[in-house]
Amino acid sequence: MTYRERPSRAVAGAVLWTRADVSSDPVRVLPDGCMDLIWDGGRLLVAGPDTQAHLTDAAPGATYTGMRFAPGTAPALLGVPAHELRDLRVPLEDLWPARRARTVVERVAEAPLPGRVLEEIVRGSAADAPELLTAPDAVTAAVLASARRGEPVAVLADRLGLSERQVHRRALRAFGYGPKTLARVLRANRALELARAGVRFADVAVACGYADQAHLAREVRGLTGVTLGELVRGH
Numbered sequence: 001m002t003y004r005e006r007p008s009r010a011v012a013g014a015v016l017w018t019r020a021d022v023s024s025d026p027v028r029v030l031p032d033g034c035m036d037l038i039w040d041g042g043r044l045l046v047a048g049p050d051t052q053a054h055l056t057d058a059a060p061g062a063t064y065t066g067m068r069f070a071p072g073t074a075p076a077l078l079g080v081p082a083h084e085l086r087d088l089r090v091p092l093e094d095l096w097p098a099r100r101a102r103t104v105v106e107r108v109a110e111a112p113l114p115g116r117v118l119e120e121i122v123r124g125s126a127a128d129a130p131e132l133l134t135a136p137d138a139v140t141a142a143v144l145a146s147a148r149r150g151e152p153v154a155v156l157a158d159r160l161g162l163s164e165r166q167v168h169r170r171a172l173r174a175f176g177y178g179p180k181t182l183a184r185v186l187r188a189n190r191a192l193e194l195a196r197a198g199v200r201f202a203d204v205a206v207a208c209g210y211a212d213q214a215h216l217a218r219e220v221r222g223l224t225g226v227t228l229g230e231l232v233r234g235h
Helices: 074-078 098-110 114-125 138-149 153-160 164-175 179-196 201-208 213-224 228-232
Strands: 002-007 015-020 027-029 035-039 044-047 054-056 063-069 089-091
Touching (some): 015 114, 035 074, 035 114, 074 114, 074 164, 098 114, 138 153, 138 179, 153 164, 153 179, 164 179, 179 213, 201 213, 213 228
Antiparallel strands (some): 002 015, 027 054, 035 044, 035 063, 044 089
């Protein structure tokens, strides 16, 4: 598999990526709190937020182009609550009116550079609220920042002047799961980032707030299905 990505020029925090399969080995997509809009050569798919690693089929010669949205931003841009797509891959025509979906699929199919068309599609969907392209709403941003800090939900709710139940509902719509699960996913991603940078696993556990290295190992395997060592080695 070959994979490349670049920051989107149209949507803040989004990334445009391409993937080309060179073998039939399944591709392990790790949970990261994000959603994607993916062109597989014949369909536009919306990939919802994952709670565990998603194994996707691969075929030599197959190519994919996608836009990965920053956590919490895709639902407002695509008009679909994140929790309705949790752990799913859904054709865009199942989510948008048939004529609209058919038009955008035809545009992508005819484009020499599908990624640019994906940006145009998203930009067009936010025509009535262009601020969605530059930043999430204040509550969504606060939930994300709090989850990255590993802050108790009660502290966040008090700061926002909301109940914990209200915060949970807002998180479900924006991220697909509640603040605690979001924090767990983001922490595991941070741990993997540090481990791939060469930080010793025991030091990764301390830096990311795990009780110990064994706790880190259990959390990573629970979310990804493989060990941290296997992930660092590229499996």
